Structures are given as C-alpha cells and as structure tokens.
Amino acid sequence: MSHTALATRQTAALAWRSIITTMRLPQAWFPALFFPLVLMAIFTASFGGAPGNIPGFPPVRGFLDFAVCGAIIQGVLIAGTSAGAAFATDIENGFFDRLVASPTSRVAILTGRLGASIALGVAMALLFIGIAAMFGAQVDGGVMGIIVVVIIAALFAAAVGGLGVYLAIRTGSSEAVQGTFPLFFALLFFSSAFFPLDTMVGWYHTVAAANPITYLVEAMRDEVIGGATVGTALSGIGIALGLACITVGASAVTLRRSLRVGS
Amino acid sequence: MMKGLAVSFGLAGRNLLLVRRVPSVFIPSLVMPLFILIATAGAFHGIGALPQFAGASYLAFTIPMAATMGAGFAGINSGMTLARDLEGGFFDRLQASPAPRMALIAGPMFAALVRSVFTTTVVLIAGMIGGVWLPGLWATLIIYAFALLFGAAASCWAIGVALRTRTIQATPIMQLVVFLSVFMSVAYVPVDALHGWLGHVATYNPVTYILTASRAAELTGSVIWSETWPGVVAGGALLLALAAWALVPLKHLARR
Amino acid sequence: MTRDLVREYKGGIRAVDEVSLSIESGGIFGFLGPNGAGKSTIVRMLTTLLRPTSGTAIVAGYDVVKEPDAVRRRIGVALQDAAIDPYMTGRELLRLQGVLHGLRRAECRGRADVLLGRLDLEDAADRRVATYSGGMRRRLDLALSLVHEPVVLFLDEPTTGLDPVSRVTLWEEVRRLNREHGTTVFLTTQYLEEADQLADRVAIIDGGRIVADGSPAELKAQIGFPMLSVVAADGSTADDVRRVLAGFGEIVPGGREGGASVRFPGGSAAMADAVRALDIAGVRFAEIDLAEPTLDDVFLASTGRHLEGGDDAAA
Numbered sequence: 001m002s003h004t005a006l007a008t009r010q011t012a013a014l015a016w017r018s019i020i021t022t023m024r025l026p027q028a029w030f031p032a033l034f035f036p037l038v039l040m041a042i043f044t045a046s047f048g049g050a051p052g053n054i055p056g057f058p059p060v061r062g063f064l065d066f067a068v069c070g071a072i073i074q075g076v077l078i079a080g081t082s083a084g085a086a087f088a089t090d091i092e093n094g095f096f097d098r099l100v101a102s103p104t105s106r107v108a109i110l111t112g113r114l115g116a117s118i119a120l121g122v123a124m125a126l127l128f129i130g131i132a133a134m135f136g137a138q139v140d141g142g143v144m145g146i147i148v149v150v151i152i153a154a155l156f157a158a159a160v161g162g163l164g165v166y167l168a169i170r171t172g173s174s175e176a177v178q179g180t181f182p183l184f185f186a187l188l189f190f191s192s193a194f195f196p197l198d199t200m201v202g203w204y205h206t207v208a209a210a211n212p213i214t215y216l217v218e219a220m221r222d223e224v225i226g227g228a229t230v231g232t233a234l235s236g237i238g239i240a241l242g243l244a245c246i247t248v249g250a251s252a253v254t255l256r257r258s259l260r261v262g263s
Numbered sequence: 264m265m266k267g268l269a270v271s272f273g274l275a276g277r278n279l280l281l282v283r284r285v286p287s288v289f290i291p292s293l294v295m296p297l298f299i300l301i302a303t304a305g306a307f308h309g310i311g312a313l314p315q316f317a318g319a320s321y322l323a324f325t326i327p328m329a330a331t332m333g334a335g336f337a338g339i340n341s342g343m344t345l346a347r348d349l350e351g352g353f354f355d356r357l358q359a360s361p362a363p364r365m366a367l368i369a370g371p372m373f374a375a376l377v378r379s380v381f382t383t384t385v386v387l388i389a390g391m392i393g394g395v396w397l398p399g400l401w402a403t404l405i406i407y408a409f410a411l412l413f414g415a416a417a418s419c420w421a422i423g424v425a426l427r428t429r430t431i432q433a434t435p436i437m438q439l440v441v442f443l444s445v446f447m448s449v450a451y452v453p454v455d456a457l458h459g460w461l462g463h464v465a466t467y468n469p470v471t472y473i474l475t476a477s478r479a480a481e482l483t484g485s486v487i488w489s490e491t492w493p494g495v496v497a498g499g500a501l502l503l504a505l506a507a508w509a510l511v512p513l514k515h516l517a518r519r
Numbered sequence: 520m521t522r523d524l525v526r527e528y529k530g531g532i533r534a535v536d537e538v539s540l541s542i543e544s545g546g547i548f549g550f551l552g553p554n555g556a557g558k559s560t561i562v563r564m565l566t567t568l569l570r571p572t573s574g575t576a577i578v579a580g581y582d583v584v585k586e587p588d589a590v591r592r593r594i595g596v597a598l599q600d601a602a603i604d605p606y607m608t609g610r611e612l613l614r615l616q617g618v619l620h621g622l623r624r625a626e627c628r629g630r631a632d633v634l635l636g637r638l639d640l641e642d643a644a645d646r647r648v649a650t651y652s653g654g655m656r657r658r659l660d661l662a663l664s665l666v667h668e669p670v671v672l673f674l675d676e677p678t679t680g681l682d683p684v685s686r687v688t689l690w691e692e693v694r695r696l697n698r699e700h701g702t703t704v705f706l707t708t709q710y711l712e713e714a715d716q717l718a719d720r721v722a723i724i725d726g727g728r729i730v731a732d733g734s735p736a737e738l739k740a741q742i743g744f745p746m747l748s749v750v751a752a753d754g755s756t757a758d759d760v761r762r763v764l765a766g767f768g769e770i771v772p773g774g775r776e777g778g779a780s781v782r783f784p785g786g787s788a789a790m791a792d793a794v795r796a797l798d799i800a801g802v803r804f805a806e807i808d809l810a811e812p813t814l815d816d817v818f819l820a821s822t823g824r825h826l827e828g829g830d831d832a833a834a
Contacts, residue, residue, distance in 0.1 A: 038443070038446070039446075041461075042446050042447070042450070042451075042461065043451070044458070045457055045458045045459055045460060045461030045462070046310075046450070046451040046452045046456070046457060046458075046461065047307070047310055047451065047452065048456075048457075048458030048459070049313050049315070049452075049456050049458070050309070050310055050313070053312070053313055053314070054309050054310065054312045054313065055309075055312060056309055057309065182291075182294075182298075186298060186302065189298075189302035189305075189306055190302070190305070190306075194306055194307070195306050195307050195309060195310070196309065198309075199307075199308060199309020199310075199312075200305060200306065200308055200309065201308055202305075204301075204305030204306070204308070208305075208306075266621040269618055269621070270618055270619055270621070272618075273615055273618035273619065274615075274619075277604075277607065277611075277615055280606075280607065280611070281606055281607075284606040284607070284647070285606055348604070351604075352598065352599075353603060353604050355568055355596070355598055356596065356598075356603075356616070356663065357619065358567075358568055359566050359567060359568055359591060359594070359596040360591055360616070360619040360620055361588045361591035361592045361619075361620060361621065362619040362620075362621075
C-alpha cells in the first residue's frame with residue numbers, strides 16, 4: 001500500500017475514533033449543543049421585536065433566521081475547545097505516546113483529529129439549520145446557500161480544531177485547554193455573531209469590525225437571510241480558510257517539534 | 264444564639280480568606296459580571312431603540328442584570344467551598360464540633376453576601392466608566408439589596424446541591440441553574456418586549472420581578488414602592504424556598 | 520466514663536453488627552482490625568457523625584443520638600487524613616476550631632499558641648497546611664482535636680502512612696495526654712504494634728463484629744503458649760514438618776509458607792527436643808524460631824486469618 005493511501009486510512013480510523021469518543025462522553029458534546037441552542041432560543045424570544053424596528057437591522061423574516069449562523073459558530077467553537085481538551089487528555093494518559101510509537105503517519109495524527117472536527121462541524125451546522133427550519137426559519141440562498149454555510153462551518157471547525165491541538169501540545173493539560181474557552185467565548189461576543197454590526201457604537205463597534213469572526217458569520221448569515229453574493233461567500237470561505245491555515249500550520253509545526261524533542 | 268453568630272462569622276471569615284488564597288476559584292466571579300456587562304451592553308446596544316425601552320440607555324438597563332448575575336455566581340462559590348470541604352473531609356471536623364448546624368450554613372452564606380457586595384460594586388464602577396452615573400443613594404441601595412437577595416438565594420441553592428452531592432463535580436449544575444434562571448427571564452429586554460414562550464416563562468420566574476424592580480431603581484433614580492414590591496415578594500419567596508432546600512439535608516446530615 | 524452499648528446496622532449490609540463495648544474512663548482503648556472491618560464506621564457513630572441504625576451509645580455521659588451537642592462539647596476528633604483545609608495556616612485553623620467550640624477570641628488565641636508549642640508546630644504555624652509534611656498534618660489534626668480540652672479523644676488510624684519516627688512521636692504525645700490530663704483515648708488502628716504498645720485494653724474487630732476483647736496481656740495469655748515455626752528446606756515438605764511438630768502441641772492454622780507452626784508449651788527449654796525430633800525423622804529445615812504470642816496470633820486464633828498490615832510496623 002502506498003504511503004499516502006496508508007496515511008489516509010489511518011486518518012480515517014483516527015477520525016472515527018475521535019468522533020466515537022466524543023459522542024460517548026456527554027461532557028464533550030452536550031455543551032456544544034445545549035448552549036448555542038438555548039441562547040438562540042432566548043435571543044429569538046427576547047429580540048423578536050428587533051427586525052424592522054431597529055435602525056441598522058437587516059431585513060429578515062424573523063430573528064431566528066438571523067440567529068442560526070451565530071449559533072453554529074458558537075457550537076463549533078465549544079466543540080473545538082472540547083476537542084483540544086480531548087487531545088490534551090490523550091497526551092496526559094499516554095494514548096498519544098502509543099500513537100507515536102506505532103507506524104502511524106505523523107500527519108495522520110493531526111489530520112485524524114481535524115477530520116473529526118470537520119465532520120462534527122458539518123453535522124452541527126446541518127443539525128442547527130434543521131432545528132431552525134422546524135421553527136420556521138428558511139435559508140434564502142437555497143441548497144447552494146446551505147452548502148456555503150456548511151463549508152464555512154467546516155473550515156472554521158478545522159481552524160478551532162487546529163488551535164485546540166496547538167494549545168494541547170503546548171500546555172499538555174486538558175484543564176488548561178478548557179480554561180481558554182472563556183477567552184474564545186469573549187471573542188465571539190465581540191463580533192457580530194449575535195447582533196448586527198451596524199447597531200453597535202463606539203469602541204465596541206471598532207473591535208467588532210476588526211474581528212474576523214464578524215465577516216465569517218456575516219458571510220454565512222447572508223446566505224440565510226438574503227443579500228449574499230459570490231463575493232461575500234468567497235470572502236467568508238477565504239477568511240475561514242485563512243484562519244484554518246494559520247492554526248493548523250502552527251499545530252503542525254508544534255507537533256513536529258514535540259515529536260523531534262520526544263516530549 | 265450569640266455563639267451561633269460568632270461561629271457564623273468565624274466560618275464566613277474563613278470563606279473570605281479563601282478568596283485571597285485560592286484566586287483561581289474566585290476570579291471568574293469577578294471577571295464574569297464585568298464581561299456580561301460589557302459584552303451585553305456592547306453587542307446588543309441596538310435593541311435599546313425598541314419602544315419598550317422608552318429611550319433608556321441600554322448600558323443602564325444592563326447594569327442590574329450584570330450585578331444580579333455576578334451576585335448569583337458569587338453565591339455559588341459558597342456551595343463550591345462546601346462541596347470541597349465535604350469531599351475532602353474538613354466538613355467532618357465542622358460537623359463533629361458543637362457549632363450550631365445553622366451556623367455551618369449561615370457562615371458561608373454570609374461570605375456570599377460580602378462577595379456579592381464586591382461584585383455589585385465592580386459592576387457599578389464599570390457602569391460609571393461607561394458613562395452611567397449612580398442613580399442616587401436610595402436607588403443604588405435598592406440595586407445592592409436585590410443583588411444580595413439573589414446572591415443569598417443562589418448560595419442557598421448551591422449549598423443545597425453541595426450537601427446532597429458532596430462533590431465538587433456538581434459545580435456545573437450549580438452554575439447552569441443560576442445561569443438559566445437569569446436568562447429565562449428579562450435578561451435582555453423588558454418583559455413587554457418578550458415574545459412567545461419566553462414571555463410565559465418569564466412571568467413565572469421570580470428573577471423577572473427582581474430584575475424589573477432593580478432596573479426601575481436604576482433607570483428612574485428613585486425608589487417607587489409599586490415598582491419595587493413585586494421584586495421583594497418574588498425574591499423573598501425564592502430565598503425562603505431555597506433556604507429550605509439548603510436546610511433540610513442539614514438535619515439528615517448524620518444519616519449518610 | 521464512656522459506656523457503650525452499641526448495636527449498629529448500616530445500609531443493606533451490616534457494616535457494624537451488634538457491637539457492645541464498655542470502656543473505662545481515663546484509659547487508652549484500642550480498636551484493632553483489618554481494613555473494612557468497621558472501625559471507622561464505629562468511630563463515626565460515636566462522634567455523632569453517623570446515626571446508628573439501632574442501639575445506643577453513651578459517650579462522656581451523654582447519648583450520641585439524643586444529646587449530640589453535649590457529646591460534641593466533650594469529645595475531640597482526629598479522623599483519617601484530610602480533616603484539615605490546605606489553604607489555611609495551622610494557627611488559623613486552630614483559632615477557627617476554638618470559635619467553633621464557642622471559645623472567646625482571647626481564649627482561642629491562647630489555646631492555639633499553647634497547642635502549637637506542645638505539638639512542636641510553632642515554626643510552621645503561619646505557613647499554609649498544604650506545605651506541611653504528613654507527620655505535621657497529623658500533629659495539627661491532633662492539636663485541633665484538643666482545642667477545647669476534651670474528656671474523650673477519638674483517633675481514627677492516627678499513624679497510618681506515617682514514617683516510623685513520626686509514629687513514635689505521636690505515640691508519646693498520646694501517652695502524655697492520657698497520663699497528664701487523664702483524657703480517655705479511643706483509637707482505631709490496623710497496626711497490631713500500635714495497639715499492643717499504646718492500649719490498656721484492646722478490642723479486635725473483624726467484619727463488623729468484635730472477636731476479642733481485653734488487655735493486650737490478657738488476650739495474649741489466652742492464646743497461651745509461644746509459637747514454634749519451622750520452614751522446610753529442600754528435600755522436605757511442609758507436611759513432613761507438620762507431622763513431626765504435631766507431636767509437640769496444637770498445630771496453628773495458617774502457619775508459615777512452606778512450613779508449619781505449633782503451640783509449643785515447652786518453650787525455649789524444649790526446643791532442643793523439637794530439633795532432635797525433626798532430625799530423627801529426616802526432615803530438613805531452613806528456619807526455625809520460637810515467638811511469643813502476638814495480637815496477630817490472637818486475631819488468627821479468632822478468625823483464622825492474619826491481620827493485614829500487621830507486620831508493617833517497623834519494629
């Protein structure tokens with residue numbers, strides 16, 4: 001079997017393992033589903049009066065349409081942090097060492113984990129869209145729109161996954177990785193994930209406008225609420241891809257370095 | 264009775280000492296209300312344009328919510344300390360002493376109140392930095408009072424959970440319930456702006472009345488009894504119910 | 520005076536099964552038994568931490584169920600390990616204990632200082648407990664249990680896990696307490712040497728029941744004679760040894776591996792006879808020794824098993 005074929009099989013196997021272990025541990029998947037969905041419900045009920053009554057609010061069918069993508073990004077973020085913590089746990093309890101000592105391709109260790117993150121990100125995006133649809137939301141961009149949303153979600157999942165792996169290798173502690181979650185949560189809030197950018201004022205507006213997540217979410221959101229163009233779709237995908245490249249690259253470098261040192 | 268008070272203060276003192284000694288447990292309860300204030304007021308600033316706000320500043324609207332939430336999380340820390348003591352065995356020593364059983368609860372709760380004062384102050388100061396001045400002496404005291412009321416209720420809740428589960432792993436449960444109790448309420452908009460199911464849930468949620476009363480003080484700058492009494496009644500009922508929740512397992516402490 | 524008539528029953532399984540004891544005040548009472556025998560459960564019941572399912576216990580003159588507070592005022596409790604808060608200093612914990620017992624502030628301070636001195640903790644008094652060694656923690660635990668000058672002191676496995684030096688120091692302190700203050704001491708242990716050395720009276724507990732009760736000397740005397748143990752060498756078997764030794768006395772069950780043990784009335788004087796008998800029978804042996812009965816023997820005789828950890832005490 002060629003080297004790449006073997007690496008691919010290993011990736012798939014490791015990805016599958018990550019997915020299974022995540023699903024078996026409620027602490028791993030429950031927060032990623034519970035919090036975004038609950039917040040989505042609360043925001044929709046609280047801000048239902050916003051569309052049409054607030055200057056700067058884009059035209060939408062209902063607040064739910066507006067909120068779905070923010071929820072997806074939030075879910076991917078939470079899931080990604082759990083994934084990083086899981087990777088750190090693997091390091092802590094020696095599973096990682098066992099992988100390294102086996103003929104597993106070094107690349108597969110990383111791509112396996114990322115593959116799982118991407119798969120779960122896609123599943124989450126589809127799930128959230130489905131749930132929102134049950135409550136009356138509609139995706140303006142149709143099937144193509146859903147595809148764009150899913151692609152961006154998948155790339156963002158890879159980005160967060162990569163960051164999680166990076167932190168896991170650098171800190172070696174699942175507690176430390178979990179501890180970073182509040183920071184990312186803050187980052188999410190300082191964007192337009194939950195409310196339109198144009199309604200913000202002052203320094204908050206400045207910060208949110210500089211946050212790449214803002215543009216990511218808006219690219220996704222435009223597919224749902226309308227107003228998307230090829231340009232917005234590509235820029236959203238581009239940003240997500242860029243973030244993914246940065247974090248995955250950093251994690252790959254750190255992984256190689258730690259393997260060489262033999263930590 | 265006097266001895267009970269002395270014991271309570273002693274235990275409260277120890278709780279507060281732990282704040283300085285184990286910052287990692289307590290820093291979240293300081294940073295969190297601050298974050299909620301800033302993130303909520305900043306991200307959802309636009310919603311203030313809704314007619315139900317009657318032109319009020321959204322930052323001013325959010326201050327009572329952040330203060331109350333912060334007090335709630337400060338209250339939970341009492342439950343966490345108790346859970347740690349139960350798990351580690353230090354509570355055995357407390358239990359084997361002749362200290363009145365009530366004092367074992369009153370002490371941590373008192374510490375929670377002190378911490379709630381602290382978190383509320385932080386929120387108010389942050390509000391001032393953001394341009395919202397204190398709404399006058401009595402109104403400010405009302406805001407503190409409601410925050411403390413909620414903080415006491417939250418600490419009773421957490422203490423009850425700790426006594427029943429006896430492990431620090433129950434912390435997420437303590438936090439989740441407090442979190443949801445505020446969010447399933449008028450956290451972001453006034454009650455007449457709520458849509459659908461949340462409108463129903465919020466009317467049965469005591470926290471709604473606490474927040475509404477606190478906001479009335481904050482936004483009008485004065486204490487109007489008709490605005491305030493629902494909060495007092497709801498908050499008082501909540502506190503009594505949760506105090507029972509905390510005290511009942513105390514009687515059966517020796518059964519385990 | 521601690522007079523206990525105790526019958527207890529916990530959960531679906533009887534952790535403590537109809538235990539009755541009577542303990543004289545002013546003495547040191549030892550409760551010996553392997554892990555899981557029910558010692559801790561009994562201590563928890565006697566210190567009002569656990570309700571007996573049935574039966575009564577009277578400690579320091581008061582019923583633990585009916586008047587727990589009165590009991591608590593008179594007892595000192597030092598339970599197994601972590602009954603201390605790692606984030607506080609020794610002095611702070613002692614003062615807090617004083618407050619819990621209702622002592623006035625000045626009294627709290629005074630008692631704390633006195634006990635820190637007596638238990639040799641003055642240097643570490645203002646450091647956090649997390650930095651204390653195991654021996655120091657036990658001493659602090661003991662100090663905490665003495666703040667209010669209790670009439671009865673309960674120690675649950677006070678030296679488990681301690682190094683030999685700390686163990687001896689603790690024994691000294693317990694003896695001194697008993698001698699100088701007349702404190703009744705109730706201690707549980709899995710170390711037979713500890714029970715042997717410290718206790719005026721010992722009760723041996725196994726599986727929730729008392730299997731022996733008396734002073735260490737009495738109990739050992741019940742077993743009676745010293746025990747001769749022989750271990751077979753190459754060419755001979757344990758059965759060979761047993762056959763020969765059976766002629767001298769009662770074989771003790773559970774003897775040494777690869778050998779046998781027998782109650783040896785003859786004592787040292789008759790040892791030569793035993794050696795000759797083995798020689799005549801052609802039994803080769805690698806080891807032979809004569810030992811005075813120990814509490815482990817008492818335990819063995821009552822239960823057919825050795826006391827776990829009984830050989831652990833660094834003699």
